[in-house]
Amino acid sequence: MSNFEESLDPEDWSLSRKLAHQMVDDAVSHLSDVRERHVWQEMPDAVRDFFKSPAPMAPQPLDRVYDDLRENLFPYSMGNIHPRFWGWYMGSSNFTGALGDFIAAVDGSNLGGGNTAAAMIDIQVVDWFKELMGFPKDASGTLTSGGSMANMVALNVARNALAGVDVRAEGILGMPQPLRFYASDQVHSCHQKALEAMGHGAKSLTEVESDDRLRMSIPALEKAIAEDRAKGIKPACVIGTAGTTNTGALDDLTAIAEICRREGMWFHVDGCIGAFLRLAPGNKHLVDGIELADSIALDPHKWLHTPFEAGCVLVRDAQRHFDTFEMHGDYLQMQERGLIAGKFLADYGFELSRGFKALKIWMSLKENGVEKFGRLIDQNIGQARYLQQLVSADPRLELIAPVDLNIVCFRYANGITDEDRLRQMNTEIMLRVQESGIAAPSDTTLGGKHCLRVAINNHRTKRKDLELFLDAVLQTGAELEEEARANA
Numbered sequence: 001m002s003n004f005e006e007s008l009d010p011e012d013w014s015l016s017r018k019l020a021h022q023m024v025d026d027a028v029s030h031l032s033d034v035r036e037r038h039v040w041q042e043m044p045d046a047v048r049d050f051f052k053s054p055a056p057m058a059p060q061p062l063d064r065v066y067d068d069l070r071e072n073l074f075p076y077s078m079g080n081i082h083p084r085f086w087g088w089y090m091g092s093s094n095f096t097g098a099l100g101d102f103i104a105a106v107d108g109s110n111l112g113g114g115n116t117a118a119a120m121i122d123i124q125v126v127d128w129f130k131e132l133m134g135f136p137k138d139a140s141g142t143l144t145s146g147g148s149m150a151n152m153v154a155l156n157v158a159r160n161a162l163a164g165v166d167v168r169a170e171g172i173l174g175m176p177q178p179l180r181f182y183a184s185d186q187v188h189s190c191h192q193k194a195l196e197a198m199g200h201g202a203k204s205l206t207e208v209e210s211d212d213r214l215r216m217s218i219p220a221l222e223k224a225i226a227e228d229r230a231k232g233i234k235p236a237c238v239i240g241t242a243g244t245t246n247t248g249a250l251d252d253l254t255a256i257a258e259i260c261r262r263e264g265m266w267f268h269v270d271g272c273i274g275a276f277l278r279l280a281p282g283n284k285h286l287v288d289g290i291e292l293a294d295s296i297a298l299d300p301h302k303w304l305h306t307p308f309e310a311g312c313v314l315v316r317d318a319q320r321h322f323d324t325f326e327m328h329g330d331y332l333q334m335q336e337r338g339l340i341a342g343k344f345l346a347d348y349g350f351e352l353s354r355g356f357k358a359l360k361i362w363m364s365l366k367e368n369g370v371e372k373f374g375r376l377i378d379q380n381i382g383q384a385r386y387l388q389q390l391v392s393a394d395p396r397l398e399l400i401a402p403v404d405l406n407i408v409c410f411r412y413a414n415g416i417t418d419e420d421r422l423r424q425m426n427t428e429i430m431l432r433v434q435e436s437g438i439a440a441p442s443d444t445t446l447g448g449k450h451c452l453r454v455a456i457n458n459h460r461t462k463r464k465d466l467e468l469f470l471d472a473v474l475q476t477g478a479e480l481e482e483e484a485r486a487n488a
Contacts, residue, residue, distance in 0.1 A: 038437025
């Protein structure tokens with residue numbers, strides 16, 4: 001038997017140090033020059049073929065590996081760090097957070113739990129979020145991969161609290177009544193997915209009709225609850241949305257909180273888009289009532305611009321949160337002293353292995369201060385209203401939904417009334433603008449009207465970017481009309 005032993009550490013640390021410094025220099029240039037690049041561009045066949053190569057069985061020098069990344073990754077990223085990326089709803093990251101991710105990886109801690117400084121940072125970040133959301137100090141919470149998992153954690157706690165039976169022991173078949181969950185018809189799809197995964201099925205979620213501003217209709221909610229009680233179905237939880245994905249509409253959280261208190265129901269807020277409005281001096285009133293929730297889902301990788309991924313869920317009743325997830329095998333026996341002493345973070349969610357995602361949030365908040373993030377949120381909302389004004393002032397464009405937050409839904413119409421033609425035209429406008437590299441909007445359909453969707457959730461965006469984008473939309477729309485006339 002050979003006595004030769006290997007490690008993954010470099011044989012020459014000086015070469016690794018030199019390459020690491022080059023990577024940091026390149027990263028700074030990648031961010032500082034971002035405005036000069038295309039937002040997004042299509043990968044050529046050669047790049048796609050590169051990513052189909054077989055597994056590397058033999059070693060390669062690290063500088064060659066890095067050259068492959070510079071050539072095949074950086075030019076073809078999603079582009080959400082670019083100031084003119086407004087597709088779907090994503091934060092635009094920040095350099096300090098990226099450094100935090102690097103340091104977290106070097107530290108290597110598994111945040112399932114343990115008596116470590118990394119665990120203390122994780123707990124402190126959750127405590128900060130409780131403070132910022134107006135939750136009591138003795139509330140609970142945990143960091144998650146993102147909003148979908150944050151909402152799923154909360155819905156599990158809500159279900160167990162209202163089930164009328166020990167669901168962990170008996171399962172959902174042991175419940176004396178079926179449970180019903182309620183949300184706006186604009187609710188994010190992750191809630192249906194969570195309830196399906198929890199074994200309740202899609203029918204356990206009632207999507208309550210929305211009003212003319214696309215907020216949950218309070219009278220319709222009360223009617224749905226009364227009808228379910230009459231059928232022997234137990235109303236369990238109302239999911240209030242603080243910023244819908246389609247348009248940024250904000251449900252009346254105070255009214256929903258009162259209904260839940262009166263009806264003995266759980267009040268959950270999906271605040272993945274808008275919860276951090278509480279930091280924004282000019283717009284924090286938009287989420288009045290969020291502090292009354294039994295649980296809140298947050299997404300730091302949106303309006304806190306934490307590098308992906310980072311979510312969080314807060315739960316007012318810490319004991320219920322703990323009772324929903326706590327479990328230890330013989331291999332994880334808690335101790336009063338030593339490495340395993342203290343709060344075990346995996347007792348508050350599904351994941352036993354947990355990355356040190358708290359550090360990138362912690363560093364960014366410490367460097368910039370909470371108040372700056374609030375000002376940036378106000379800035380994005382102001383930019384959305386500026387775009388709304390530009391759209392409303394141009395007769396060729398049609399505003400499709402009210403602009404209550406930072407999402408603008410509009411389309412190029414120019415007198416065209418045929419909905420099929422408008423759908424085709426605006427889809428093509430979106431694709432051509434994306435492919436040009438000028439900007440990255442997305443699209444949606446509201447009330448049967450297909451339109452462009454601009455979600456301004458970007459700390460690098462300036463008003464001149466919106467003007468440039470709108471010029472591209474108008475120019476592309478005119479080109480498509482000319483092409484249609486030529487082909488008629």
